Amino acid sequence: MINKFEIILSDHLKNGGNIISLLQDTQEAFGYIPREAIDFFSREMDIAPSRFYGVATFYSQFRLKPVGQNKIVACCGTACHVKGAEKIINGLTRELALPEGEDTTQDGKFTLEKVACLGTCSFAPVVLINGTAYGKTGTDALLKAIRKLGKSK
Amino acid sequence: MNRGIVVRVCMGPAGIAAGGKEVLDAFQKSLSEAGIPAEVKEHCSSHQVGCLGLCARDVLVEVHMNGEKATYQYVKPDMAGRIVREHIIGGAAVQEWLTDSDYEQFYSKQFKIVLSDCGKFDPEDIDAYIAAGGYEPTREVLTTWLPDDVTDEIKASGIRGRGGAGFPTGLKWELARRSKSDQKYIICNADEGDPGAFMDRAVIEGNPHSVIEGMLIAAFAIGSHKGYVYIRAEYPLAVKRLRIALKQAYDRRFLGEDIFNTNFRFDIQIKLGAGAFVCGEETALIASIEGQRGMPRPKPPFPVYSGLWQKPTVINNVETLANIPYIIRKGAGWYASFGTERSKGTKVFALTGKIKNTGLIEVPMGISLREIIYDIGGGIEGGRPLKAVQTGGPSGGCIPSKLLDLDVDYESLARAGSIVGSGGMIVLDDSNCMVNMAKYFVQFTQSESCGKCVPCRVGTKRLLEILERITRGEGKEDDLDLLEKLSNGIKATSLCGLGQTAPNPVLSTLKYFREEYVAHIKEKKCPAKVCKELLEYFIIEELCKGCGACLKACPSKAITGEKKKPHTINPDLCIRCGACFEACKFRSVGRE
Numbered sequence: 001m002i003n004k005f006e007i008i009l010s011d012h013l014k015n016g017g018n019i020i021s022l023l024q025d026t027q028e029a030f031g032y033i034p035r036e037a038i039d040f041f042s043r044e045m046d047i048a049p050s051r052f053y054g055v056a057t058f059y060s061q062f063r064l065k066p067v068g069q070n071k072i073v074a075c076c077g078t079a080c081h082v083k084g085a086e087k088i089i090n091g092l093t094r095e096l097a098l099p100e101g102e103d104t105t106q107d108g109k110f111t112l113e114k115v116a117c118l119g120t121c122s123f124a125p126v127v128l129i130n131g132t133a134y135g136k137t138g139t140d141a142l143l144k145a146i147r148k149l150g151k152s153k
Numbered sequence: 154m155n156r157g158i159v160v161r162v163c164m165g166p167a168g169i170a171a172g173g174k175e176v177l178d179a180f181q182k183s184l185s186e187a188g189i190p191a192e193v194k195e196h197c198s199s200h201q202v203g204c205l206g207l208c209a210r211d212v213l214v215e216v217h218m219n220g221e222k223a224t225y226q227y228v229k230p231d232m233a234g235r236i237v238r239e240h241i242i243g244g245a246a247v248q249e250w251l252t253d254s255d256y257e258q259f260y261s262k263q264f265k266i267v268l269s270d271c272g273k274f275d276p277e278d279i280d281a282y283i284a285a286g287g288y289e290p291t292r293e294v295l296t297t298w299l300p301d302d303v304t305d306e307i308k309a310s311g312i313r314g315r316g317g318a319g320f321p322t323g324l325k326w327e328l329a330r331r332s333k334s335d336q337k338y339i340i341c342n343a344d345e346g347d348p349g350a351f352m353d354r355a356v357i358e359g360n361p362h363s364v365i366e367g368m369l370i371a372a373f374a375i376g377s378h379k380g381y382v383y384i385r386a387e388y389p390l391a392v393k394r395l396r397i398a399l400k401q402a403y404d405r406r407f408l409g410e411d412i413f414n415t416n417f418r419f420d421i422q423i424k425l426g427a428g429a430f431v432c433g434e435e436t437a438l439i440a441s442i443e444g445q446r447g448m449p450r451p452k453p454p455f456p457v458y459s460g461l462w463q464k465p466t467v468i469n470n471v472e473t474l475a476n477i478p479y480i481i482r483k484g485a486g487w488y489a490s491f492g493t494e495r496s497k498g499t500k501v502f503a504l505t506g507k508i509k510n511t512g513l514i515e516v517p518m519g520i521s522l523r524e525i526i527y528d529i530g531g532g533i534e535g536g537r538p539l540k541a542v543q544t545g546g547p548s549g550g551c552i553p554s555k556l557l558d559l560d561v562d563y564e565s566l567a568r569a570g571s572i573v574g575s576g577g578m579i580v581l582d583d584s585n586c587m588v589n590m591a592k593y594f595v596q597f598t599q600s601e602s603c604g605k606c607v608p609c610r611v612g613t614k615r616l617l618e619i620l621e622r623i624t625r626g627e628g629k630e631d632d633l634d635l636l637e638k639l640s641n642g643i644k645a646t647s648l649c650g651l652g653q654t655a656p657n658p659v660l661s662t663l664k665y666f667r668e669e670y671v672a673h674i675k676e677k678k679c680p681a682k683v684c685k686e687l688l689e690y691f692i693i694e695e696l697c698k699g700c701g702a703c704l705k706a707c708p709s710k711a712i713t714g715e716k717k718k719p720h721t722i723n724p725d726l727c728i729r730c731g732a733c734f735e736a737c738k739f740r741s742v743g744r745e
Contacts, residue, residue, distance in 0.1 A: 017444040020427055024386065058446040058603075059427030061386055078349030078543065078579050079505035081593050090730060094708050116430065116597070119351035119388060121503055122167045122208030122511035133170035138735075 004029060005040045014045045019055050023062055031067040060116070068104045068111035070149050072129050072142075077117030079124040088125055089114065091139035095146060109150060158241060160184075161215040161272075162228075167208035167512075169390070172230065176212045179233035184241070207259050208512040210252065216240055224252045255510075255531055262528050264491065265515045266499050267475045271359030276394050279401035282362045288407055290481035291369045295413045303374035304330055307477070309485035311497030316342055316433070316470030317548065317574045318650070319496075319563045325467055328457040329375040332465035337377040339368050340461065340468040342438060343384035343391070346430040347546030348597065350577035352501040353471035355513050357384070357391040360475065361398035365421065367474025369407070370481060372419045375467055380421045383438055387428065395423060430547070430601035433575075434649045435460070435468045437603065448603045449649035470575070472501055492518035496562035500573065506543075506580035507534045516561070523557040526580060537582040541665070545574025547594045547601075548654030550661025551587060570661040572654070586683035587666040588673055592620040594658035598651060609652030612643040616659060624684040628674035637663060678745075685729040688744050694719040696741035703733035703742060 008025045012018045026037045033056055042049040056062040074080075074089050092112055096105050104111045120126050123135025129145055162168070162177040207213065210226035216236065223246045225236065232250060240246045274281030282288070294303060308323030329337060341364060345353040357364060368380045384392055399421055402408045410418045424442050431437045432447040439461050441447035460466025476498065480488045489497045496518040502525070505511045509531035516525060522542060526532070533539050541551040550571035552559065559565050566573050581590065599613040616639055619632055640656030647653045663670065672678050679687040692703070692712075697719040704712045704720060711727040714720025722733070722742075734742045 015444075017442075019444040020441065021425065024425055024427065054446050055427075055444070059429050061428040076348065078546065078577065078593070079511075081348075082506050082579060082581060082585050082590075087731060091708075091732075094730075115387065116346065116428070117348035117350070117387075119345070119354045120167050120170045120208075121349055121351060121505035122211070123170050124505065124511075126170065135167075135170045139732075 001034065001036055002040060005037050008037075009041060009044055016045075016047055016051065019047070019052060020059070023052065023056055027062060032063045032065055035064070065104065066108070068108050070110050070130055070146075072110060072112045072127065072146070073118070074112065074114050075118045075120075075124070075126040075128075076114045077119075077121060077124070079121035080117075080126055083124040085125045088127065088137070088139050088142065092127075092142065092146070095143055110146070159215075159217040160241075161217070163211055163213040168211050168213070171211035173212045175230045176214065176228050176233065179230035180214075180237065183233045183237040207256065207510055209510050210256070213252075216246070224256065225250045226252045226256070259510050259512070259514075259529055259531070262516065262520070262524055263514055264499055264517050266479050266488070266491075267356060267363070267472055267501055268359070268513070268515045269479070270363065271356065276359055276361055277397050279362060279398070279405060282360070286482065287362055287478070288366060288405075290478040291366050291407065292413050294370050294481060295373055295415050295417055298373075300330060300374050300376065303370060303481075306485045307374070307480065310480045310488040311485075311492070311495075312473065312476055312480065312488065313496065313563065314470055315472035315476070315500065315575070317545065317572065319573065322469065322473055325457060325469075326371060326374045328455075329377075329465045329467045332458050334465050336379070336462075336464045337375055338461045338464055338466040339372050339375070339377045339380040340438065340442070340466060341368055341380065341382040341471060341474055342433065342435075342468050343382055343388075343471045344426040344432050344438065345385060345388075345471075345575065346433050346601075347548075347575050347577050349505055349543075349579050350503045350546060350575050352503055352513065352576045354388050354391050356471050356475050356501070357388070358394050361391075361395050362402065363475040363478055364395075364471055365398060365402050365408070367469070367477035368421060369412070369419055370477050371467060371469060371474065373417060375465070377467070378418050378420065380419065381424050381442055381461075382421060383424045383426055383432070383442060385428070386425045392423065392425065399423070429603075430597070431603045431649070431651050434651060437649065438468065439466065446603070448605045449651075451648060472576070493560065493562045493564075495564055496573075500561070500576060502576045502578045504530055504578050504580070506578075507537065507582040507585070508532070508580040509534055518562045519560045521557070522552065522559050522561055525561065525578070526557065530580065533580065533582050535582075537584065539580065540583050540585060541581045541587065543571075543579040543581060543590065543658075544577065545572035545654075545657070546577045547598045548572060548650065548657055549574045549577075550657045551581070551590065551665065552661075553665040570664055571657070584681055584683070586624075586679050586681035587662040587669045588620065588624055588679070589681075589683045591659045591662045592617070592624055595620055595655065598655040602651065602655075606646075606648035606652060608643045608646040609648065609655065612639060612647075613652070613655050615639060616643070616656065620659070623670065623673045624679070625686045626673065626677040626684075628670075630674065632674060633663065633667070633670055682744055685731075688729050689724060690722050690727055690729060690731070690733060690742060690744050691724075692720050692722055693741045693743050696739050698739055698741070700738075702736045702738065706732040706736035708732060 012022050026033050038049050038052040096110050127134045164173040212228045214225045214228045216223045304327040312322045313319040343353050429447045432441045434449045435456050437447040437449040456466040492498050499515050499517050501515045539554045541553050543551050552569050595617045599617045602609045604610045640660050643656050672680050699717040709728045711723045
């Protein structure tokens, strides 16, 4: 892991102005920001870990916990909201039996993320499953796709 | 140009979501198999812009041949073969797949400046942009104008910031020009955080060079040598196209040192936003570029005096900057001839929600809401009655249907209790609950509040709690007065624009739809049947055939009943998800 952190850090100037892009690259590589990464960067750059945590917890893009094998992104933008996004999200949460306050299933198979807006409002409500967009969709079609993924490894 | 046959496939976000890539592949395959000398290429991410624009009909495909254009709508990959065979080889368009007459109506009331070139060429091809006159305005300005000429021209055009606040762009540039400093910055704000808006995304994906040109001209005007584009990481395609465009501009020496053989130099760097609505606020955006939590600071000093790294900084929205080359090319007078007395030019709106023709539109300022909704938008989906139009996103308000003849410009919308904002326009029908809408927006601003100042951090939380209480049926009689008082307090005392505008959705719905609030509080009813705690599901025995569809659909096992006999719903087990309501083909599930 440390090796990977070194490579990521080598792409950046070691100053506080680059914390966000550093964390973005880390998340790109690992799917989340491991605690070890923050400790490492903090030591190497001589910047307190709290600065990193401060940034990582402020921006919604960053996650501090590993992401599931399959990533479901549900859009909560206004257009999706008025077309029933809430109902879809409730349906997905029930199907995945997500523990209270968690976004990833216990077996690590699925992560359900909610985002503010994907900018594809004409296809509301929109859900991405592993990057594939399901637009103007009902819960049923999504559940089908998710159950299929659940059966595969 | 191979007999001049061009097939343009819409490949913007909605086009891709609808399968644009697959359609493009299918055309390429069909064409290569048929051995047709046609040029099939991505038609700029133009689907939301330029000639395509009508996202609701995606995937849109244009076939240009023999100087004529035909547009196909709802194209699927398996349709490519027949279009190639009958239209491109046979010369006869496939009539039943072509767009119909109201497709033209979608465009007839629009007037495109920012989007005028979007969709005409491949956004990844700088030569196509140059061939259409691109970078000529920059050359002219850099080689023959003085910086003051530029600020004068932009002031004369009357253009105001398209990001939401509507500050006069020329004045902003002039203030920054007069600020004395060794270093000044230009920032393009492409952190389009408003949910329900995708104008900036469309402009960058459809015509990224126009934004670069706008930045160059702004930089020359104020005397800056360094620019940033702060763009959302959630827009990967826009980021990609911008990167390509920047590289091309550097290769042609439109960026870097000695641009157009003058001694003017300018560099542009991309900064990816990490997801924070508050970063649309200028000082928060600056903090974010500096690598900090995106929290605003008090103004003054304004960024034009002390911004990024404490240097004079101009922050302009994508759409504002993309207008600049067109203003230079055609003149301030031409631009100012569109719009109203105080709102000049055109504005791009993302028209979405319960409307037939969802998509991206560009209209002259001052057009009426009615023209947008009915002439361009084609009316309400499913023929339901229009209830309201939400503009300005979480900082805006809901305009009721009775104000449909309102002119759309900065002043009129503000008078009606909303704002133009960045350009989201969401149409609501009678199945949308206005209390729920207010709750939705406050939920959003509450979770996006940076937490720095008390009125916003604590005030929006309390607002949300009251709204939640009302939608649960636990509202109190004096809640409405409390909402108003609290809202006005938050508006008056918050540090930045986020808090100052966060109560707008509450105040505007209270103003126009007070009776809906009252129904929630007094009668414990949601007239639009949205707030689920106030709904009760039941089976209408006379209509129930006992098919068991509802029983299967129910996730909480609240429905029981024998086959072919009327079923029943146990209200204690029912979680009011509405699954049975949707599953029943006989309309035998009722809700009150």
